[in-house]
Amino acid sequence: MSRFAMVIDTHRCVGCQDCVVACKTENNVPEGYTRDWIAEEVHGEFPTLHLELRSERCNHCSNPPCVACCPTGASHVHPLGGVVLVSHDLCIGCKACLAACPYDARFIHPDGYADKCTFCIHRVERGLDPACVSVCPAHCMHFGDLDDPRSEVSRLLASRNHHALLPEAGTNPNIFYLT
Amino acid sequence: MRTDSGNPVSRRSFLKISAATIAAGAAAGSALHAVYETPREKGIRRVPTYCDLCFWKCGAIATVRDGRLWKIEGNPLDPLSRGRLCPRGTGGVGAHFDPDRLRTPLLRASERGREVWRPVSWEEALDFLASKMRAIQTNYGPESMAAFVHGIGGTFLKHTLKAYGAVNIAAPSFAQCRGPRDTAFRLTFGDDVGSPERTDIENAQCLVLIGSHLGENMHNTQVQEFANAVGRGASIIVADPRFSVAASKAKFYLPVKPGTDLALLLAWMNVIVSEKLYDKEYVGKYGFGFEQFAASVVPYTPEWAYPETGIEPETIRATAREMARYRPATLVHPGRHSNWYGDDTQRERAIALLNALLGSWGRKGGFYIPSSMDVPGYPYPAVPKPSRPALRAMSNKFPFANEDISTSVREATITGQPYPIKGWMVYATNLINSLPNQDETIRAIRQLDLLVVVDVIPSEIAGWADVVLPESVYLERHDEMNPELFKQPFIALRQPVVPAPDNQKPNWWIARRLAEKLGLGAYYPWKTIDEYLEHRLTAGGYSYEQLKKQGIIRGKQPPIYFDDGAPAQFDTPSKKIEFYSTQLAQAGFDPVPKYTRPDPGPPGYYRLLFGRAPVHSFSRTQTNPLLSDVMSENSLWLNAREAQKLDLKSGDYVRLRNQDGKLSNPIKLKATERIRPDCVFMVHGFGHTSKALRSAYGKGASDAGLITRYKNDPLMGGTGMNVNFVTIEKGA
Amino acid sequence: MTELTYTRHNPLIDPIFHVWEWQIPVYLFLGGLVGGLMIIAGIRLLVLRPNRREALVCCTLGPLIGLAALSLGMFSLFLDLGHKLHVWRLYTTFQVTSPMSWGSWILLLVYPALAANALAHLPEAIPALASRFPALVKISDFILARPRLVLFAGLTNTALGAALGIYTGILLSTLGGRPLWNSAVLGPLFLFSGLSTAAALLHGILVLTMPSGERPAFADFLLSALARMTQARPLDPAAAPILASADNSFLTVEVSLLGLFLLGHVTSTAVHHRAAGLLLTGPYAAPFWVLVVGLGIAMPLLLQTLELAHRIRHTLAPSLLVMFGGFALRVILVSAGQASRWFEALN
Structure with missing residues (x-):
């Protein structure tokens, strides 16, 4: 078994959106839409501030609400790494999965089906990193298998403080942010 | 009119396709792309080239799939990109597909x-x-x-x-951008900082950024090295009126009052000289006129600088000691766009001199000695x-x-x-x-x-x-x-x-x-x-x-540091690092930088500051469909409490009126804690007025339109542009 | 002080999530109404002595309206789909965790159940139809001659109606991304709201056909023309107080469930508390309190109580208000629910 995850170092991230542009070209994401984005979270009062920049996308949750609510089975968990995917030809565009996702990671593609990050599974299957990871000029993104304790992602999570988004939503997200 | 494969397409049919694209709305990017597709070429083709989205010139490899330009990635052989392009470079595909590009003479x-x-x-x-x-x-x-x-x-x-x-x-890259910096470094070390800058961020133990917003300013190699510096825990000191991305990575963030950077630099040098923290051996070996210089910085104590800069004396001392602690691997970054207040060459000279005190020129973690083939x-x-x-x-x-x-x-x-x-x-x-x-x-x-x-x-x-x-x-x-x-x-x-x-x-x-x-x-x-x-x-x-x-x-790698045998040559009149500049003295300028207080601007006005965003280059990329999709307009940064006073909130559209009555386009407000209350900030390059730039026309506001005043740098003719002030008017 | 901003700008998602427009509230409203009609018709079928005339309104008109409303609702749902040509994919699978999958199969069963209920008494209710289509009489005779079939049809209608009504609420409550919907109370709430609208609709029809001196002449003319054409048996005004009183009970349960729904949110996590704030004090508070609670529940409760106490005459007003309130409830909950979110972003 494998469980793919992304570990993103918020210390290194400069929020440049290279991940966003790379995703758009790699995956032909239509104009006006995006599968990943930058969150800017500021705490404190000037000048004593804390800023966290996060490259966000579908969390490929281990307990994905978007899969549970899908009436046709279009939203599914791929056996390789537990990646959450959408079969375009099964999807009726009912948008239940959009409403189910607490991260607002999905959208309706202009062609009518629900769309989102695929962890670039077409690249991962060929042994490459997802496009966003491979382009990051800050080298802040890491991709790998959490079921392998020797993987870079496992080692990073074992050695650094980290958090995930909305653990309280019970989705068991697989994107982790090093802090 | 020709397509990729050389198939003639009549202008009429092209116009039809364009009209259809517009009718189909924003979602129909693929319809436009159809114009460029060649049905005959099949498969994947990769072509190495170098990028032109900015002046950094990163090596890249473009991929063509079935005759259609697909993507561009960094060339791993290239020392600039190291196999990774910045967002503009990655979005370079969009330059080819730009719907508004010029097509015929x-x-x-x-x-x-x-x-x-x-x-x-x-x-x-x-x-x-x-x-x-x-x-x-x-x-x-x-x-x-x-x-x-x-x-x-x-x-x-x-x-x-x-x-x-x-x-x-x-x-314009001289008098409107890097001129003061290069002039100042030539006056001091006898050589330019150059482009790409000869900054050894990769090895810096302490990095000082003055207004320089690396990370937002996306010079690829520098940002990669900056992220590495952050990653390995280098001590970072940032002085900026805005809590930039770089500031968020800093050990010390100094929210300096705009226009007073020179006071801060002088105070730092005062501390380093008075506490004898400078690199005595380096200064003794390579320096010229140190005594006159040292005497000249005596009055600029941290206590003197406090009311000018708003930075506490203890913070000035602590940061000066921090720089000294890591010297010579302390890099006081000279920035690039340095036309701010008209005293820019002297400010940059102070940066050069601070580096000279720390012994960082020609040293690992400071400024390396570049070479070319x-x-x-x-x-x-x-x-x-x-x-x-x-x-x-x-x-x-x-x-x-x-x-x-x-x-x-x-x-x-x-x-x-x-x-x-x-x-x-x-x-x-x-x-x-x-x-x-x-x-x-x-x-x-x-x-x-x-x-x-x-x-x-x-x-x-x-x-x-x-x-x-x-x-x-x-x-x-x-x-x-x-x-x-x-x-x-x-x-x-x-x-x-x-x-x-x-x-x-x-x-x-x-x-x-x-x-x-x-x-x-x-x-x-x-x-x-x-x-x-x-x-x-x-x-x-x-x-x-x-x-x-x-x-x-x-090419072959020559030594890049003095300590490894790179020649320590200084092309100045004294053939040394000029702490005291006889050239400047002879021409009637301050041979050691002196501080003059900046014009605070009319009461009730905010100083207009501008800078860069990582996804755009100047005013040249706003019609690039990939880049405009990621950032289609700029926003006005205003301190959150000031916004509250003006009864404005994030997302509201406002207009700016400058001291000469010039009114800007509507611009979206970003009410944020991340900026001082006495200035506003926007990213340069938006607010296009050319109707032919259809996809960017009127989006965001132009700082350039509000920069009616500028202050000439008397040394080299640079135009200080951060000398304009604005008020904020509600509504679009 | 926290500032959270996103660079994301996906259509229908940013800055405020709004993937569903009027189609979904219409579908949920009509679904609830049909559920209510089925329960009422089912129960009437079970307890009915065939010679009682009010069978007409509950057991025949109700299911007939139900068939039309259901078709309209499903069409509305269809209009919302992004990938319309793939709609048949719903019926090549059953997804046990998906309320929508359950719903689509329930809807498929609802049609025959409704039809059986309507057909049982159709010939006696509308003799004109029976004389035109003799097969209808045969079907009716076939059903009524088999008490166990009648029992089965009645039970099925009641059960499917409850399932349908609850499903319209559960559909929303399982979509965890929208905190305002995260309450199982939405199931019974929509069920009872559906029951109240169904009762109100039937009550309204009765009121409309009651002999009344105050009715405009053209309305009388239309009604009598309709009656001549269908040779329909006149409706029994005696059913009106029964329906009004049932409606009052449904409204009372509905308002209690609304209270529980809000209470549950207010006493839950900060995210859910904030979501309830949208209805309690936020941008949706005014329409919610005025249209749903005031005009849609309190006012008709008062009017029907007065009607039942013979202080005022039965009028159309409460019926229209209840139906309006039921629709407003769906519109506001669908809209406010979409505006509720886990992250509080600035842009």
Whole structure:
């Protein structure tokens, strides 16, 4: 078994959106839409501030609400790494999965089906990193298998403080942010 | 009109496709792309080249899938990109697909600035241009034809102009950008910081950024090294009125009052000198005039600096000691765009001197000694000797300028003194937005007999042109090769990946054809760019075939630090690092920087600051569909409590009115804790007024439109632009 | 002080999530109404002595309206789909965790159940139809001759109606990304709201057909023309107080469930508390309190109580108000629910 995850170092991230542009070209994401984005979270009062920049996308949750609510089975968990995917030809565009996702990671593609990050599974299957990871000029993104304790992602999570988004939503997200 | 494969597509059918695209709305990007698709080519093709989204010139590899340009990635062989491009570079595909790009040569068909055009053939456009240039030559002399260029693409046009006899070839990148910095470092160390900057961020233990917002300012190698520095826990000190991304990574964030950076620098030097924290051996060995310098900084105590800068004396001391603790691996970054307050060369000189105190020039973690590979120039015939010198040489107004000053060319165009300027060739720089005070630029344009613009997009300056020549984008053309002066010497090649979609031509072809039209064909002994490139490379002992295949040829790595044997040479009058500058003293300037308090601006106004975003370059990328999709407009940063006072919240649209009554476009407010309450900030390059830039027209506001005032740097003619103040008006 | 901003700008998602427009509230409203009609019709079928005339309104008109409303609702749902040509994919699978999958199969069963209920008494209710289509009489005879079939049809209608009504609420409550919907109370709430609208609709029809001197002449004319054409048996005014009183009970349960729904949110996590704030004090508070609670529940409760106490005459007003309130409840909950979110972003 494998469980793919992304570990993103918020210390290194400069929020440049290279991940966003790379995703758009790699995956032909239509104009006006995006599968990943930058969150800017500021705490404190000037000048004593804390800023966290996060490259966000579908969390490929281990307990994905978007899969549970899908009436046709279009939203599914791929056996390789537990990646959450959408079969375009099964999807009726009912948008239940959009409403189910607490991260607002999905959208309706202009062609009518629900769309989102695929962890670039077409690249991962060929042994490459997802496009966003491979382009990051800050080298802040890491991709790998959490079921392998020797993987870079496992080692990073074992050695650094980290958090995930909305653990309280019970989705068991697989994107982790090093802090 | 031609497609990638050379299939002719009638203009009519193209217009139909365009109309359909517009009708289908934003979601229909693919319909437009259909225009460029070639059905015949199948499979994947990868072509190495180098990027042109900014001046950094990263090595890249473009991928074509089934005949359609798909993506661009960094070339792993390239020391600049190290296999990873910045977001602009990654979005470079969008330059090819830009819906608003220039497609065919245009001749003006109405009065200047009305943007009414007649599409013409290249022959007609160049015949017209050549006849106008000949008229200027006859009536005023060739020196009256000036040029403004940006980037490596201007090489061949400059060659044609020099052959014609032009002498005033200015780059706004000097007087509007890096000029003060390079002048100051030349005065101090006898050499430029250069581009790419010779900063060894990779090895810095302590990095000091003054207003320099790396991470938002996306100079690829620097940002990669900056992230590495953050990753390995380097001590970072940031002085900026805005809590920049870089500030968020800093151990010390100093929210300095705008315009008082020099006071802070002097106080730092005061602490380092008075506490004897400087590198005595280095200063003793390489320094000149240290005693006078040391005496000069005595009054600038942290207590003195506190009311000026707003930075607590203890913080100034702590940060000065932090810098000293890590020296010589402490890099006080000189920044790049350094035209802020008119005292910029002296401020940059203070940065140079602080680095000199820390012994960082020529040292690991400071400033390395760059090198380049030797590629002989093409053996062109000698260009004619000008009968009149360049404007710069005829005036002693800015004695330390070593490049042509764009704003001086503009001034001479308006006044006709010391001789008239009657023609402008503008290459790849949007003068309306790059020069301060747009009214002055337009006044100068009205004096011209000829304004020709060579560009890839219909920028604002193109709107004022008599002739517009559409250049193919970098993915569709060859260019001058780049034997870069850098940490690791290498040569990079730019070569076409896909054909130009319409009637665009590469700059080398335009320059060569224009030379022929001007009767200067003898200055182009080569017929094709391949011939030119191959000749030079072969003369240097390199293989053109290898370069075409790899995109990059790496050279031998010479030592880059003094300690490893790099020569410690200083091309200054004293042949040393000039703590005290006799040159400056002789010219009547402060030989050691002195502080003058900046104009605080009218009460109730905010100082207007501007900067960069990682996804755009100047005002040149806002119609790139990939980049505009990621950032389609800029926003106005205003301190959250100030916003509350004005009853404004994030997302509201506001307009800015400057001290001279100029009103901006509506701009979206970002009410944030991340900025001081006495200034506002916006990203440069938005608020386009050229209607031909349809997808960017009117989106966001233009800082350039509000920069009616500027303060000349008396040393080198730089134009300090952070001297404008604005009030905020509600509503769109 | 926290500032959270996103660079994301996906259509229908940013800055405020709004993937569903009018189609979904219409579908949920009609679904609830049909559920209510089925329960009422089912129960009437079970307890009915065939000679009782009010069978007409509950057991025949109700299911007939139900069939039309259901078709309209499903069409509305269809209009919302992004990938319309793939709609048949719903019926090549059953996804046990997906309320929408359950719903689509329930809807498929609802049709025959409704039809059976309507057909049982159709010939006696509308003799004109029976004389035109003799097969209807045969079907009716077939059903009524088999008490166990009648029992089965009645039970099925009641059960499917409850399932349908609850499903319309559960559909939303399982979509965890929208905190305002995260309450199982939405199931019974929508069920009872559906029951109240169904009762109100039937009550309204009765009121409309009651002999009344105050009715405009053209309405009388239309009604009598309709009656002549269908040879329909006149409706029994005696059913009106029964329906009004049932409606009052449904409204009372509905308002209690609304209270529980809000209470559950207010006493839950900060995210859910904030979501309830949208209805309690936020941008949706005014329409919610005025249209749903005031005009849609309190006012008709009062009017019907007065009607039942014979203080005022039965009018159309409460019926229209209840139906309006039921629709407003769906519109506001669908809209406010979409505006509720886990992250509080600035842009």
